[in-house]
Amino acid sequence: MLRGDRSASEQLALLSSHNDLCQALEGAFFVQECVFEEIEAKRSVFQVVESHVGEGVILSSSTSCLLPSNIFSQVQNRKRCIISHPVNPPYYVRLVELVPHPETLAGVMDTTHALMTAVGQAPVRLKKEIDGFALNRVQYAIIAESWRLVKDGVISVKDIDLVMSEGLGMRYAFIGPMETMHLNAPEGLEDYLQRYREGMKRVLNNFGPVPEFSGEAAERINKEMCELIPADQQHLSARRERRDQLLMGLAKLKK
Structure with missing residues (x-):
């Protein structure tokens, strides 16, 4: 799983930790903020960081x-700001979403894309900001419909997860939804749309409202999930370890 052209010991030797932010930022050309998902905390970090770095950082x-x-x-020079959103667990899942601020310079996007590529990630460029970015918008759509199907008694928690892990996920690990359509009709994407457009629209128009993810349905779905995987640290840690090992094997396979 080692990435880049340096050995593990060489990479570890490049890491350092500091109690002083000014020392940590010395010589930096790219600063990645990774504090918890609370907007005021992130704003505070960038206000302080901006005061310690040069204009080109x-x-x-x-x-x-x-x-x-x-x-x-609250950043003064927003032309050099960008989102670089990794996917959990980031060492095994290479995708990084790059999302520009409305004022972000094209060169900042290019430099960030090149940097993420150089360290072994798989960056994708969003052309403009949108709530949830791309990955979570797709993920939340899957979660919402999976939730509705379980809530409405159509399928069990166990089986809806199998729909993904043994069905859609098998091909989505290697090709995306657009290529899936392109390959699933004899003459490509246009042929697919001619064949399945009306069916897709009929099913999509039958989707329910956004779930509340609370109340009786949440209690029932949580109970069913915990019967499969108890929510204590021993079981959760074991399943996370299994997930990471499988993702490691998949990452190696995809090289």
């Missing part, structure tokens, strides 16, 4: 869905 946040126009609202 890129300021980047790891936020998963907070808009860059909100996070960087």
Whole structure:
């Protein structure tokens, strides 16, 4: 799983920790903020960081869905600000979403993309900011419909997870939804749309409202999930370890 052209010992030798922020920022050309997902905490970090770095230093946040126009609202030079959102667990899942502030310079996006590529990540460029970015908008759509299907008694928690892990996820690990359509019709994407457009629209128009993710349904779904995987640290830690090992194997397979 080692990335880059340096050995593990060489990479570890480049890491340092500091109690003094000014020392930590000395010589930096790219600053990645990774504090908890609370907008005032992130704003405070960037206000302090900006006062200790030069104008050419890129300021980047790891936020998963907070808009860059909100996070960087108190930064003086917003042209060098960008979101670099990694996916959990980031060492095994290479994707990084790059989301610009409305004032972000194209060169900042290019430099960040090149940096993430150089360290072994798989960056994607969003052309403008949008609530939830791309990954979480797709993920939340899947979660919402999965929740509705379980809540409405159509399928069990165990089986809806199998729909993803043994169905959609098998191909989505290697190709995305657009390529899936392109390959699933004899003559490509346009052919797919001709064949399945009306069916897709019929099903999509039948989707229910956004779930509340609370109340009786949440209690029932949580109970069913905990019967499969108890929510104590021993069981959760074991499943996370299994997840990471499988993701490691998949990452190696995809090289």
